[in-house]
Amino acid sequence: MVLLPYNRPDLLEETFNQHGDQLAAAILEPVYYNAGCVLPTEDFLATLFCLTREHGVLLIFDEVLSAFRMAPGGAQEFLGVTPDLCTLGKAVGGGFPLSVFGGKAHIMERLMPTGDCQHSGTYNGHPVPVAAGLAAVSAYREPGFYDHINAVADRLYQGLTEVFERHGVAARVQGLGARFGIYFGVSGKVRNYRDTVKHHREKMLSFIAAAISKGVYFHDYGGAACHHGFCAAMSLADADEALNRLDDAVRQLS
Numbered sequence: 231m232v233l234l235p236y237n238r239p240d241l242l243e244e245t246f247n248q249h250g251d252q253l254a255a256a257i258l259e260p261v262y263y264n265a266g267c268v269l270p271t272e273d274f275l276a277t278l279f280c281l282t283r284e285h286g287v288l289l290i291f292d293e294v295l296s297a298f299r300m301a302p303g304g305a306q307e308f309l310g311v312t313p314d315l316c317t318l319g320k321a322v323g324g325g326f327p328l329s330v331f332g333g334k335a336h337i338m339e340r341l342m343p344t345g346d347c348q349h350s351g352t353y354n355g356h357p358v359p360v361a362a363g364l365a366a367v368s369a370y371r372e373p374g375f376y377d378h379i380n381a382v383a384d385r386l387y388q389g390l391t392e393v394f395e396r397h398g399v400a401a402r403v404q405g406l407g408a409r410f411g412i413y414f415g416v417s418g419k420v421r422n423y424r425d426t427v428k429h430h431r432e433k434m435l436s437f438i439a440a441a442i443s444k445g446v447y448f449h450d451y452g453g454a455a456c457h458h459g460f461c462a463a464m465s466l467a468d469a470d471e472a473l474n475r476l477d478d479a480v481r482q483l484s
């Protein structure tokens with residue numbers, strides 16, 4: 231296994247040149263929400279796509295987190311790149327425990343009963359989560375669903391940036407669709423994991439405590455810059471209410 235930093239096409243070139251004939255697959259989060267919210271650069275994605283084609287390496291998108299957050303076809307639709315295989319989770323079940331993997335027919339046909347690769351598990355294809363997943367995906371395809379997600383996202387991420395500015399708290403908000411990251415003490419664009427570790431962990435912990443004291447829940451990743459978000463039920467009025475409360479919370483930090 232070769233581990234590479236995000237958004238470094240030069241290192242992709244180097245690695246494929248060195249190890250291309252030994253690589254089976256390249257896997258990544260197509261939108262790197264586990265580092266808050268980091269988008270792949272066009273150059274990085276194009277290089278990765280071309281190198282995997284050239285070297286016969288499977289391209290796998292881990293969309294456990296990114297699926298359905300910004301488009302009904304997930305990050306692959308948003309970015310316009312179709313991988314060979316992908317994993318889907320979380321939003322795919324609409325709140326029920328469901329995970330899915332899928333991909334090109336010639337690969338999926340390798341699974342039994344059509345192929346020679348065994349895949350089974352206690353809850354695989356359980357009818358209740360599958361029914362919930364189908365209902366969720368139908369809801370995501372309703373006209374206007376992503377207009378609403380994007381309107382709340384714009385209000386929330388812009389509003390949060392303004393709250394930090396108003397109170398002189400150095401923090402950067404990066405978001406796409408229903409999920410976002412906050413990086414305290416960081417002013418430039420966050421492009422990879424190494425950028426996120428420059429974020430001020432203690433400030434994040436104080437922010438989370440202040441936000442929760444005002445009734446706005448943020449998940450605590452031990453202060454690390456990871457992803458936050460909202461659900462489809464959140465209205466613009468809810469976003470405004472959250473922002474008012476966060477204004478009070480951030481005032482305590484400054």
Ligand SMILES: Cc1ncc(COP(=O)(O)O)c(C=O)c1O
Nearest residue numbers: 259264292293294295296319329
């Ligand atoms: C991008 C991504 N992939 C995989 C996983 C783990 O999935 P599972 O719990 O099904 O192993 C997570 C969990 O948060 C995730 O964010």
